Amino acid sequence: MSGDRGPFAEIVVDLPLAQPLTYRVGEDEHLAGPGVCCVVPVGRRQVTGLCVGRSDETSLAEEKIRPVTRWVGEIAPLSEAWLSFTRFAADYYQHPWGQVAVAALPPLLRTPPGPRWAATLKRARRAGAAETAGAGASAAPPLNREQQLAVDAVPVSGGFVPILLHGVTGSGKTEVYLNAIERLLADDPQAQALLLVPEIGLTPQLQSRLRARFAATSIVCLHSGLPDAERSSAWLAAHEGRAGIVLGTRLAVFASLPRLRLIVVDEEHDPSYKAGDGVRYSARDLAVKRAQMLGAPIVLGSATPALESWAQAIQGRYRLLRLPRRASDAAQPQVELIDLRQHKPAGGLTEPLRTALADTTARGEQALVFINRRGYAPVVVCDSCGWLSVCPQCAVFAAFHKTDGALHCHHCGWRRPVPRACPTCGNQNIAAVGQGTQRLEETLSAALPGSRILRIDRDSTRRRGSADAALAAVHAGDTDVLVGTQMIAKGHDFQRVSLVGVVNADAQLVSHDFRAPERLFATVLQVAGRAGRSGLPSRVLVQTRFPDHPLFAALRRFDYDGFARDQLADRKSAGMPPYMPQALLTAQARTLEAALAFLARARTLGRALPEPARLYDPVPMPLARLAGVFRAQMLAEAPRRRALQVFLREWLAQLRSDEPRDGPRVR
Numbered sequence: 001m002s003g004d005r006g007p008f009a010e011i012v013v014d015l016p017l018a019q020p021l022t023y024r025v026g027e028d029e030h031l032a033g034p035g036v037c038c039v040v041p042v043g044r045r046q047v048t049g050l051c052v053g054r055s056d057e058t059s060l061a062e063e064k065i066r067p068v069t070r071w072v073g074e075i076a077p078l079s080e081a082w083l084s085f086t087r088f089a090a091d092y093y094q095h096p097w098g099q100v101a102v103a104a105l106p107p108l109l110r111t112p113p114g115p116r117w118a119a120t121l122k123r124a125r126r127a128g129a130a131e132t133a134g135a136g137a138s139a140a141p142p143l144n145r146e147q148q149l150a151v152d153a154v155p156v157s158g159g160f161v162p163i164l165l166h167g168v169t170g171s172g173k174t175e176v177y178l179n180a181i182e183r184l185l186a187d188d189p190q191a192q193a194l195l196l197v198p199e200i201g202l203t204p205q206l207q208s209r210l211r212a213r214f215a216a217t218s219i220v221c222l223h224s225g226l227p228d229a230e231r232s233s234a235w236l237a238a239h240e241g242r243a244g245i246v247l248g249t250r251l252a253v254f255a256s257l258p259r260l261r262l263i264v265v266d267e268e269h270d271p272s273y274k275a276g277d278g279v280r281y282s283a284r285d286l287a288v289k290r291a292q293m294l295g296a297p298i299v300l301g302s303a304t305p306a307l308e309s310w311a312q313a314i315q316g317r318y319r320l321l322r323l324p325r326r327a328s329d330a331a332q333p334q335v336e337l338i339d340l341r342q343h344k345p346a347g348g349l350t351e352p353l354r355t356a357l358a359d360t361t362a363r364g365e366q367a368l369v370f371i372n373r374r375g376y377a378p379v380v381v382c383d384s385c386g387w388l389s390v391c392p393q394c395a396v397f398a399a400f401h402k403t404d405g406a407l408h409c410h411h412c413g414w415r416r417p418v419p420r421a422c423p424t425c426g427n428q429n430i431a432a433v434g435q436g437t438q439r440l441e442e443t444l445s446a447a448l449p450g451s452r453i454l455r456i457d458r459d460s461t462r463r464r465g466s467a468d469a470a471l472a473a474v475h476a477g478d479t480d481v482l483v484g485t486q487m488i489a490k491g492h493d494f495q496r497v498s499l500v501g502v503v504n505a506d507a508q509l510v511s512h513d514f515r516a517p518e519r520l521f522a523t524v525l526q527v528a529g530r531a532g533r534s535g536l537p538s539r540v541l542v543q544t545r546f547p548d549h550p551l552f553a554a555l556r557r558f559d560y561d562g563f564a565r566d567q568l569a570d571r572k573s574a575g576m577p578p579y580m581p582q583a584l585l586t587a588q589a590r591t592l593e594a595a596l597a598f599l600a601r602a603r604t605l606g607r608a609l610p611e612p613a614r615l616y617d618p619v620p621m622p623l624a625r626l627a628g629v630f631r632a633q634m635l636a637e638a639p640r641r642r643a644l645q646v647f648l649r650e651w652l653a654q655l656r657s658d659e660p661r662d663g664p665r666v667r
């Protein structure tokens, strides 16, 4: 029996526990209730807890039940809606509720309040309030017809309306979001809007656009790159309703927003919306669910929607709206292919691309060269014995970085100076093979004497603010050629870029990942979208060994629809998502054998369940060893999502009860 005033409190904590813990309400009984944060003893530690209910009875021995140490009454309870949403997310992704809900709280609440906590809280509230000060409101361009239709499709009130906004790059999708938010705030100045973007790098640009537009509204950012104090005060401003607009990366989907009435997911196809550790969620999918639970509209925007979203739109479950032209009336760039079998690249660069770059810079225009690999070269080899630079902890090559003369593992962070001679045979002739951003930068400097080359990747932008400074240099025209990874591909509104070079598109054409073609298509269209934005005639040159691949034919026509149709037909006939819901069970162990054996046992247990999903063979993961840990996986699939969910729940329960006391833990 549960009651609002019972003597027991059900508390979730950030620990791998299947059920909430029970505590005595203790002192400050009047503060206790669902959604209230607290501090509770777990073993000998005091940890942050979140109350999810009170009850009159318990099946536990009463004398064993300990009291809550402290109720955090200084902060308003998390809403019922927020609790339901985090509970849904936990269930859906088969993760303990506390590890979703408590893990989503800001640093301020995640550490039990100490003696100076009241002062910290006060500071956090003040910092949040200061965010309001904005510049004067900037004028909005009048919307074109398609934009207006899109804005009108977003109801100011009136329930869950999922909208897929398919707009080519530069078609003015952001203007649509801004106008939809404007209308919402005009209707209800207290309302809150959540705007999700895939990358931290995109927040400052959008933030200043928002600030300029919504001078009277408090706008806060939420992402993992923020210092603790800033994150806490932004979270509080959202939770306490002071922030009208929350701009954030995937973790912001869990923000507490008591007056949330509109969600926007920009670049909804972006893989960054998927979290890879902890609870493995898709922020886009959760955003849709959150909007549905709230009865609010959600706009998913992209030039290359995820095929999952596209399928929903085609089947009529999402409303599809299109912005088929660039807003400025600038033409799309011309996409051309350079056949690598005919044009041998030197240092990554073919002659036609070099010539095009030289012509572009000679005209005083800017060029952008994209390569999806950082470092100088992906591997170092010995030409005598065949030694390869491999990370000792991962099953991958360690890349050579010329900037510090070291080998780097991009997966686990392992690093060591590059050896002078082959560690196996002593041969002095070891060579860096292939290209990354650093080598390409070097090639470009040699090929384009006098041009100002700027490299932007994770290595060149480690210091806080350095990415902004580099991008500002491009906007200011202080750069002729920008070379970089996907960091330069997304979102940026470069005005004088008229040439885009794509150096190595092929790795993704031959990948084992069934989503690779979709990603490649999106990436190339995304970088192509940086060219010709202000109306300059522009070109995109793609170096490839497979110029006849159908993906390129669609790319050259900017034909997303055709590409999506072909891909979805392939997925359907091959029994792949979104037509066949799948889940991956992964195992990590000290040996590959142990990981595979665990999965084999799991398969036996799974097949014994009443309605088993189809379970494939356990296999090593594509990255079979990471930071010294061996990894294996097994695919489960069922024709219906619901059936798969039910199966997974029972299967995981079985696995947990089968868990040996001191063996591997099932998470």
Ligand code: ADP
Pocket (backbone or CB within 6 Å): 141, 142, 143, 144, 147, 167, 168, 169, 170, 171, 172, 173, 174, 175, 176, 327, 328, 493
């Ligand atoms: P997207 O988000 O689709 O890439 P943006 O909203 O950033 O597009 O718009 C691209 C450019 O076009 C921006 O410089 C923006 O100011 C401009 N723009 C957007 N809508 C209009 C419009 N209706 N009229 C004129 N310019 C517009």
Ligand code: ZN
Pocket (backbone or CB within 6 Å): 382, 383, 384, 385, 386, 387, 422, 423, 424, 425, 426, 427
């Ligand atoms: Zn050797």
Ligand code: ZN
Pocket (backbone or CB within 6 Å): 391, 392, 393, 394, 409, 410, 411, 412, 413, 414, 626, 627
């Ligand atoms: Zn490694």
